[in-house]
Amino acid sequence: EVQLVQSGAEVKKAGDSLKVSCKASGFDLTNYWIGWVRQTPGKGLEWMGIIYPRDSDTRYSPSFQGQVTISADTSISTVYLQWSSLKASDIAMYYCARSPSVIRGGAFDFWGRGTMVTVSS
Amino acid sequence: QSVLTQSPSVSAAPGQKVTISCSGSSSNFENNFVSWYQQLPGAAPKVLIYENNKRPSGIPDRFSGSKSGTSATLGITGLQTGDEADYYCGTWDSSLSAGLFGGGTKLTVL
Secondary structure: OOEEEEOEEEEOOOOOOOOEEEEOOOOOOOHHHEEEEOOOOOOEEEEEEEEEOOOOOOEOOOEOOOOEEEEEEHHEEEEEEEEOOOOOOOOOOEEEEEEEOOOOOOOOEEEEOEEEEEEEE | OOOEEEEEEEEEEOOOOOEEEOOOOOOOOOOOOOEEEEOOOOOOOOOEEEEOEEEOOOOOOOOOEEEHHHEEEEOOOOHHHOOEEEEEEEEEEOOEEEEEEOOEEEEEEE
């Protein structure tokens, strides 16, 4: 069974660092792209970035380039999304999702349940 | 404001048909596939349509997708109350070298 299990909700202070995870099972992580999608409360989906864990090829949306870092550890089938200094504007639900191919608009065919990040000032 | 434009809301009665449109540009729709996602309240998104018009297994044929030029359309027939959700289009933008989502359309089944 394909699963993307995301780490639990986080409550942090502005300026804190944070790393959330997405653990894959039921498929070979090295054959898929794993992306991150932000959804701020009551708002739509925002494509943040995506990584191909086999060679760590990573693409970022211009809106998120330099704001977050996406990485992967294939030895434990886990992809990460991290911040070095959280802001109040980072309050959102973050989803990881799998795509067989990102170029040319490959769809996200399986999604994690999301990790809620709350930032207090 | 999203690069892909969707109407904020649409409504129809149970049993009726509805179409949801997504408008883009040559840098995203040209040479790239469009996908459609359904997000039920409180749930993660789920893919309904990939590669413009293909349905994953388990998605009923009440859902259909099409693309023409710089616009795409999701069609839903035989509307059910359980179809009330937010619907998003998505694609790749060759100029940005990044993916995109539309702003989403809220479907109300009256």
